[in-house]
Amino acid sequence: MSVDPEAILKRLQEALPGAAIVLRTNPSPSGQHSLLVAGANLIEICRFLRDTPDLAFDFLSNVTGVDWPDPAKADKAAVPAAGEGTPASEGFLEVLYHLYSISRRVGPLVLRARTQDRGDNAKIPSVVSVFRSAEFQEREIFDLYGVEFTGHPDLRRILMWDEYVDHPMRKDYVAPDDYEYEPTPHAAVLDQAQRHYPGTP
Amino acid sequence: MISDPATSHPAAVLEPGADDDQLLRVSLGPQHPSTHGVFRMNVVLDGETVVSLKPVFGYLHRNHEKIAEGTSYLGSMPYTDRLDYICPLSNNWAYAHAVEKLAGIEVPERAEYMRVIVAELTRLINHTAFAGFILGDMGAWGSALMYAFRERELILDLFEDLTGARMMANFMRFGGCRNDLPAGWAAKVGKLVDDYGPFLDEMEKFLVGNEILLARTRDVGALPKEVLVNGGITGPMLRAAGVNYDIRKVEPYGIYERFNFRIPLGETGDCYDRIMIRFLEMRESLKILRQALDQLPDGPFINPKAKLRNFKPPPGEAYARIEGPKGELGFHLISDGSTNPYRYRVRPPSFINLTLLEDMCLGLDLADVVIILGSVDIVLGEVDR
Numbered sequence A: 001m002s003v004d005p006e007a008i009l010k011r012l013q014e015a016l017p018g019a020a021i022v023l024r025t026n027p028s029p030s031g032q033h034s035l036l037v038a039g040a041n042l043i044e045i046c047r048f049l050r051d052t053p054d055l056a057f058d059f060l061s062n063v064t065g066v067d068w069p070d071p072a073k074a075d076k077a078a079v080p081a082a083g084e085g086t087p088a089s090e091g092f093l094e095v096l097y098h099l100y101s102i103s104r105r106v107g108p109l110v111l112r113a114r115t116q117d118r119g120d121n122a123k124i125p126s127v128v129s130v131f132r133s134a135e136f137q138e139r140e141i142f143d144l145y146g147v148e149f150t151g152h153p154d155l156r157r158i159l160m161w162d163e164y165v166d167h168p169m170r171k172d173y174v175a176p177d178d179y180e181y182e183p184t185p186h187a188a189v190l191d192q193a194q195r196h197y198p199g200t201p
Numbered sequence B: 001m002i003s004d005p006a007t008s009h010p011a012a013v014l015e016p017g018a019d020d021d022q023l024l025r026v027s028l029g030p031q032h033p034s035t036h037g038v039f040r041m042n043v044v045l046d047g048e049t050v051v052s053l054k055p056v057f058g059y060l061h062r063n064h065e066k067i068a069e070g071t072s073y074l075g076s077m078p079y080t081d082r083l084d085y086i087c088p089l090s091n092n093w094a095y096a097h098a099v100e101k102l103a104g105i106e107v108p109e110r111a112e113y114m115r116v117i118v119a120e121l122t123r124l125i126n127h128t129a130f131a132g133f134i135l136g137d138m139g140a141w142g143s144a145l146m147y148a149f150r151e152r153e154l155i156l157d158l159f160e161d162l163t164g165a166r167m168m169a170n171f172m173r174f175g176g177c178r179n180d181l182p183a184g185w186a187a188k189v190g191k192l193v194d195d196y197g198p199f200l201d202e203m204e205k206f207l208v209g210n211e212i213l214l215a216r217t218r219d220v221g222a223l224p225k226e227v228l229v230n231g232g233i234t235g236p237m238l239r240a241a242g243v244n245y246d247i248r249k250v251e252p253y254g255i256y257e258r259f260n261f262r263i264p265l266g267e268t269g270d271c272y273d274r275i276m277i278r279f280l281e282m283r284e285s286l287k288i289l290r291q292a293l294d295q296l297p298d299g300p301f302i303n304p305k306a307k308l309r310n311f312k313p314p315p316g317e318a319y320a321r322i323e324g325p326k327g328e329l330g331f332h333l334i335s336d337g338s339t340n341p342y343r344y345r346v347r348p349p350s351f352i353n354l355t356l357l358e359d360m361c362l363g364l365d366l367a368d369v370v371i372i373l374g375s376v377d378i379v380l381g382e383v384d385r
Helices: A005-015 A039-051 A071-077 A134-145 A187-196 B064-069 B074-080 B088-103 B109-137 B143-163 B185-207 B211-217 B225-230 B271-295 B349-353 B357-361 B366-376 B380-384
Strands: A021-025 A034-037 A059-068 A092-101 A106-114 A123-125 A148-150 B023-028 B040-046 B049-056 B316-324 B327-335 B343-347
Touching (some): A005 A039, A059 A071, A059 A106, A059 A134, A059 B327, A071 A092, B049 B357, B064 B343, B088 B109, B088 B316, B109 B185, B109 B271, B109 B366, B185 B271
Antiparallel strands (some): B040 B049, B316 B327
């Protein structure tokens, strides 16, 4: 059974008057609208959703990281409700949370939080203190996107090795051109190797 | 009763740098028969007792999600086979389900029945192989796995007839399936379903009441329900602890609401319950298969309006999930209106079910770790992606 994000938005605004929350309409036939929340309020919102008995969103199913180097694209994929939401001026990273209620058997409620930018301020508070299931998923987003989850108990790379420096899921990531080894190289691989190691036959 | 399950984090019985020369640090894996692939656990032992366990993975990481962003929607379909390579057809269905939700594509009735049949056969494969693997983990080398794989091979033969490949099926399309059932295929499935019950009886006889199995699995690895839900554990692992949550019932995708079947539940959630629940689920799958074969209608096997080439879903996003054999298998897609997905995310059940591995193992013996990891039922193709 699906949830009505507008009703939940009203509940949140009553319970947490200071929190900045915007409804984002999803133009896709899936109709999964989402609530864009400020990172600063994320944990109290999650806690409210989990602990309020008639909401009881006790299960965080999925955490997705998204890179939006071009903020205009983000607005195309999820349009803000009329007159609300300020367009971001520079690119940002976004984290989406899909919440379900196991006891009430409803969901998904989609929350999204954005970082200020894609550089030093790419920070979002970690929700591991509310939902343990985010532990590995946030580590994965930290690893592949470079979002720093403040307050995460064990924020380390998880899929790439510890010495690795880049974030391969970012849209502007450039793959190294010397990792591909083939015993009998195709022309493209050979050209690439020659560019990388000038002077090799 | 735990008031806040999330704070049960085992931040440690032991600090990682604790200077105690009585402790033994063991790196279990990555090449070890009980780790089911290239998976490593950094275990700290006090005598035989586990005081810290940190899983290490990524050895099979190929950035599946990035590769999918670089190809068309359909181009990722064969690659989903390689996620959980024991159950490729469930992965196909989960992905097709997500794209159908994203683009609003209808699936014809016959295709829905075909999907249910192959998905439940896949569940049989997974749980049968699981029984063989877990007995192998307990030291029953070879024989148990041989019996399990003998039956698995019979199902793989059927898949080969249907899709041309034993395992890497690439069978589903957005709006249906790739090809129709070959002549006589449904009858062969019917025969297999009839023969499967006696095999399960036989296999269960090895397990139920087996003294070694009881000693190794009873009261091992159980956690409270609230902790499991909070930790994102899904599938047979969650139901073994008595949480009645099966996506086939909660959010019936496809045509599951038409079938009469029950959700087996465990009581304690220990490894014994996790093994037995999979046997009970297989019996329910056989029920679903019989009903689906009886009701199988004629008609198109793919929506004739579905567009295969130059397929562009409208901008937006969709999250869709199915009850995979290992747990909740979800796909989250974001479309910007072009031929490639802007974001393609897999929610792999094996990966997230490992979140609480340390909690389950703390305070137990090293030998129990092997059983607990076996009972989680992971596939590294899906964990590492």
